[in-house]
Amino acid sequence: MRRKIFLCLSLMSLVISGCFDQTTIEDISAALVLGMDLDDQGDLLVYMSSPVFNKEAETKEEVYQVKAVSLRNSRNSFDERVMGLSSGSKTQIFLIGKRLLKMKNWDKYLDPFYRDPKNTVTSRVVAVDGAVKDIIFDKPVDKSRLPLYLTKLIDTAAQRNLIRRTTLQEFRGQMVDKGRTPWIIELAKGKMIELKGSTLLTKQGQYQLSITQYETELLRILEGKREGDYSLTLPVSSKAAHDKKTYASFSIPVLKVKKRVRYKGRFVFNIDVKLKFGLGEQVIPLGVEINSKELEKNIQNQLEKDLNQLIHKLQKNKVDPLGLGLYARAYTYPEWKKNQDHWVDSLAASKINIHVDAKIKSMGTMR
Structure with a gap:
């Protein structure tokens, strides 16, 4: 009985103190x-x-x-x-x-x-x-x-x-x-x-x-995280188009990014980007056709070019938003330890290779 009374008093004190401490919106x-x-x-x-x-x-x-x-x-x-x-x-x-x-x-x-x-x-x-x-x-x-x-x-x-x-x-x-x-x-x-x-x-x-927003999308791709949608529009060159401007818009439902690092006098990074894309729009001159293999190759080359330009821009400005230093620390720790206090300088001197493998997953409901 005493235990029940003590429990009731304890609960009452909590309720009362809560009422005194509350603040209305x-x-x-x-x-x-x-x-x-x-x-x-x-x-x-x-x-x-x-x-x-x-x-x-x-x-x-x-x-x-x-x-x-x-x-x-x-x-x-x-x-x-x-x-x-x-x-x-x-x-x-x-x-x-x-x-x-x-x-x-x-x-x-x-x-x-x-x-x-x-x-x-x-x-x-x-x-x-x-x-x-x-x-x-x-x-x-x-x-x-x-x-x-x-x-x-x-x-x-x-x-x-x-x-x-x-x-x-x-x-x-x-x-x-x-x-x-x-x-x-x-x-x-x-x-x-x-x-x-x-x-x-x-x-x-x-x-x-x-x-830019496009460069941010590229950075997100290099992160390799499949969160939300990717919707890109890229220029696509074609011999059949006789150097006229052609564009392709596509989404990326499948994305895999693998980063590797080694040390040979400097840090060497290899970033492999594998993706499958779904074609959402193709803006080409009337009467011109681009086959799927040519489209894959063109998108692959353009993405590889843009990603490399972005990486060089980051190296030139000595910033590492991608967190490549995390991989250097994980896989080349002795060298990382020597360079950790001036990592961005080491990154600027690093060699970074990016390879893109792009495959078509879908050409849309109409071809």
């Missing part, structure tokens, strides 16, 4: 989008976009900009302006302006998200080609709220492998691992908000270069 300003940038004087600007849950409010989203010395310090300034206690537990998008990206070790500003368990580390890190304010204060009349719009824009593009989603947790892993360099989504504001491709960073988190 009306008392919280959930920062669904956060942004960081630098002003003309080099001071840190922090932006926040959060939904308004008050049914009497005409505006259903509040957006603020504050000047602060750190991300944690900005919370006090936001709490002076927003209708509830600002919280980073539901942050979906983290926007980083290009001015800030050009600073070394800017990622130290993200420290509160890695220390405070109330903050999330699943938000998507996004580079802004321009000023963050151009994105976060944008209110297109034909789109949903900015947090929902940006999240949907990024997730649908990721399904097509036009970009690679990088969360805060993944970004930290890329920063601390000596065998790779970070890469994040890039977007810009012109007439409308649009995804531009990817931003590649140095080991210090500093902006190095941008690559």
Whole structure:
């Protein structure tokens, strides 16, 4: 009997303490989008976009900009302006302006998200080609709220492998691992908000270069992960077309990538890309026919050419978003250990061979 009474009292104390600690949604300003940038004087600007849950409010989203010395310090300034206690537990998008990206070790500003368990580390890190304010204060009349719009824009593009989603947790892993360099989504504001491709960073988190959506797709292919769809359009040369422009669009339902590495005075990588593609469109001059073997060979040669150009571009800029250093560490550890502190220099001097084997899986319902 005493045990039952003790159990009941314990449960009651838990319920009561839970009631005292709870916070209603009306008392919280959930920062669904956060942004960081630098002003003309080099001071840190922090932006926040959060939904308004008050049914009497005409505006259903509040957006603020504050000047602060750190991300944690900005919370006090936001709490002076927003209708509830600002919280980073539901942050979906983290926007980083290009001015800030050009600073070394800017990622130290993200420290509160890695220390405070109330903050999330699943938000998507996004580079802004321009000023963050151009994105976060944008209110297109034909789109949903900015947090929902940006999240949907990024997730649908990721399904097509036009970009690679990088969360805060993944970004930290890329920063601390000596065998790779970070890469994040890039977007810009012109007439409308649009995804531009990817931003590649140095080991210090500093902006190095941008690559297009097509180059991002190629990088995703070299990763070898079958996630979502691949939809490519490539120029296809043909003797029958007499040098006229011809194009083929195709998907890649089957993809296998094998990476091997050895050390012979320098690191030598061999990357074999095997894929089967389904033809979705063929734009050729009237009366011209390209047989399947010729099409396979043309796509294989074009992909091999584009992949090699991309690899040379990465080597020239001394970045390793593909994580080839991970393979060097796994299979040539003694040599890797000597080069780990200057891996990107070793990568730039490496020989990287890419071979593509492309086969037709489907020509479509009509030929």
